[in-house]
Amino acid sequence: MKEILLLKDGEIVLKGLNRRAFEDVLKRNIRTALRGTGEYEVTSAQSTIYVKPLGDDCDLDEASERIGRVFGLVSYSRAAMCEEKTMESVLATAPVYLAKQLKKAKTFKVEAKRSDKKFPCKSPEICREAGGEILRHFPHLRVDVHNPDVTVYVEIRDFGAYVHADPLRGAGGIPVGTGGKAVILISGGIDSPVAAYMMAKRGIKLTAVHFASPPYTSQRAEDKVVKLLRKVSRYAGSMRMITVPFTAIQEKLRDDCPEELFTIIMRRLMMQISERIAKQYDCAALITGESLGQVASQTIGALGCTDEAADMVVFRPLIGMDKQEIIDISYRIDTYETSIEPYEDCCTVFTPKHPRTKPILKFVKEAQERARFEPLVEEALQNLKITYINPED
Ligand code: ATP
Numbered sequence: 285m286k287e288i289l290l291l292k293d294g295e296i297v298l299k300g301l302n303r304r305a306f307e308d309v310l311k312r313n314i315r316t317a318l319r320g321t322g323e324y325e326v327t328s329a330q331s332t333i334y335v336k337p338l339g340d341d342c343d344l345d346e347a348s349e350r351i352g353r354v355f356g357l358v359s360y361s362r363a364a365m366c367e368e369k370t371m372e373s374v375l376a377t378a379p380v381y382l383a384k385q386l387k388k389a390k391t392f393k394v395e396a397k398r399s400d401k402k403f404p405c406k407s408p409e410i411c412r413e414a415g416g417e418i419l420r421h422f423p424h425l426r427v428d429v430h431n432p433d434v435t436v437y438v439e440i441r442d443f444g445a446y447v448h449a450d451p452l453r454g455a456g457g458i459p460v461g462t463g464g465k466a467v468i469l470i471s472g473g474i475d476s477p478v479a480a481y482m483m484a485k486r487g488i489k490l491t492a493v494h495f496a497s498p499p500y501t502s503q504r505a506e507d508k509v510v511k512l513l514r515k516v517s518r519y520a521g522s523m524r525m526i527t528v529p530f531t532a533i534q535e536k537l538r539d540d541c542p543e544e545l546f547t548i549i550m551r552r553l554m555m556q557i558s559e560r561i562a563k564q565y566d567c568a569a570l571i572t573g574e575s576l577g578q579v580a581s582q583t584i585g586a587l588g589c590t591d592e593a594a595d596m597v598v599f600r601p602l603i604g605m606d607k608q609e610i611i612d613i614s615y616r617i618d619t620y621e622t623s624i625e626p627y628e629d630c631c632t633v634f635t636p637k638h639p640r641t642k643p644i645l646k647f648v649k650e651a652q653e654r655a656r657f658e659p660l661v662e663e664a665l666q667n668l669k670i671t672y673i674n675p676e677d
């Protein structure tokens with residue numbers, strides 16, 4: 285039996301005149317996500333995207349899993365294509381295609397959608413006939429229109445008739461690439477991969493920036509970030525990871541700045557360097573995994589000092605979330621287990637015993653200026669390392 289994936293557009297249906305452009309990006313993202321699982325024809329009509337396998341060697345299990353991670357879709361179904369657009373063909377298809385689910389169920393109902401108004405049977409008639417046919421095949425079943433174990437959907441559309449069970453929930457959001465580009469400051473922790481996922485969900489195409497301080501931080505710590513970004517890229521698409529050599533800057537910080545301001549000046553330097561990289565790569569915003577009050581560098585005062593360092597919008601999608609809420613998302617996107625692997629981050633080298641929780645911007649800036657970081661910042665920017673991140677690597 286031939287199968288097809290029917291995908292429902294999400295928020296882009298609200299986009300009015302821009303809708304075509306949004307849908308084109310969405311279709312492109314779907315094609316990219318399906319790479320390596322077979323050949324498909326991807327078309328759209330009436331808020332539905334049709335993903336039709338070409339040939340018999342498509343891995344539809346893998347394909348539907350990947351579709352579930354494409355932003356811009358509210359729901360999707362794996363459906364049987366009836367051989368013909370006739371009532372007979374629908375009746376021949378439904379009990380066979382959904383046999384496994386129907387055998388296990390006690391109750392069911394049929395829902396019909398008839399967007400092709402030329403189809404001779406109206407929706408109530410389709411439901412009645414398909415219901416009768418299913419009962420003939422599975423006499424143990426009862427019809428329950430309110431709370432059925434299985435709902436059998438019959439869709440009569442312009443290009444054919446389809447049968448499927450309950451649709452699966454899509455990834456939501458809007459298509460990656462329709463919201464502009466931004467730099468995500470990525471560490472090996474729990475928070476920043478979740479922040480990356482959340483902004484990709486709002487349509488942003490990501491470039492990742494990671495600060496590494498070897499030998500205080502190891503190659504394995506960097507590998508862990510690559511691993512995390514691969515997981516994120518299953519949702520956000522492929523991206524560049526830019527590693528900034530941060531050792532000399534951190535050593536200068538340790539040597540030439542007041543200890544209680546280490547963290548805040550370090551965060552300011554991260555923002556300034558990230559802003560420079562963002563401009564190089566045509567990105568218009570910075571993203572961090574900060575959450576208000578989580579640590580000393582994430583108080584209102586500290587965030588104010590951090591923000592002032594860069595002349596660019598900073599998105600902090602986790603700002604109002606508590607740790608458990610963030611962890612719940614990291615489980616869902618499968619980054620949690622990697623995030624808790626115990627490798628050091630440059631944020632944890634030279635940490636002050638008593639960081640300022642209410643830093644005064646004027647003093648912070650003076651201390652930073654006195655230490656003269658510019659030559660080291662320039663040198664770091666000359667020695668960036670680029671790694672390409674792909675979901676399937
Ligand atoms: P995370 O779980 O993302 O590490 P955190 O709660 O540990 O966050 P911090 O370590 O203070 O908080 O870092 C705050 C934010 O700064 C991170 O979410 C991330 O966006 C950025 N950041 C921290 N360390 C690095 C790094 N080594 N490279 C790039 N960005 C970093």
Ligand code: MG
Nearest residue numbers: 471473629631
């Ligand atoms: Mg961290």
